[in-house]
Amino acid sequence: MPATLELKNAVRQEGLRKFQKVNDILARYDYDATNLVAILQKVQAEYRYLPQDILTYVATALGRSPSEVFGVATFYSQFSLEPKGKYEIKLCDGTACHVRRSIPVLQAIREKLKLAPGEKTTRDLRFSVETVSCLGACGLAPVVVINEKVYPQMTPESIVRVIDEINKAEDNEQ
Numbered sequence: 001m002p003a004t005l006e007l008k009n010a011v012r013q014e015g016l017r018k019f020q021k022v023n024d025i026l027a028r029y030d031y032d033a034t035n036l037v038a039i040l041q042k043v044q045a046e047y048r049y050l051p052q053d054i055l056t057y058v059a060t061a062l063g064r065s066p067s068e069v070f071g072v073a074t075f076y077s078q079f080s081l082e083p084k085g086k087y088e089i090k091l092c093d094g095t096a097c098h099v100r101r102s103i104p105v106l107q108a109i110r111e112k113l114k115l116a117p118g119e120k121t122t123r124d125l126r127f128s129v130e131t132v133s134c135l136g137a138c139g140l141a142p143v144v145v146i147n148e149k150v151y152p153q154m155t156p157e158s159i160v161r162v163i164d165e166i167n168k169a170e171d172n173e174q
């Protein structure tokens, strides 16, 4: 086989592998654009965010314009166009949590994770952090949720311990 053809095939195979997961999701929903939100939810669950090239691919596969699909992806706050960490830290900054000093907890998290101003996700994609509005657990303020697990009455010291424990468990797994 000529070298250029070999290269083209290798690129094609790589592309197919990359889009295999999204193809499976699209097939599960019969390539039906009325299921767009559900499809994007599954894609996000798979990739932990909505990569731009995947959104364009989904649009093409569903026969819709990329701007329509991007419009839906940006309309719903549940979707993220930026990579998220394996551990999604959500810090409540609702009134009760704010009054009980959620901001020093946020500062401790950002410092611990060495996040530059404006950065939400660590470079190794292990953690991402965001503030959210009231989680409905004001009696436990200030509250942090990490991948659905609730951490009540956090302080800068206790959240650093939680992050240390996660890091330790992750490092032991490798």
Ligand code: FES
Binding pocket: 092, 093, 094, 095, 096, 097, 098, 133, 134, 135, 136, 137, 138, 139, 141, 142, 143
């Ligand atoms: S304000 Fe944080 S849980 Fe309600």
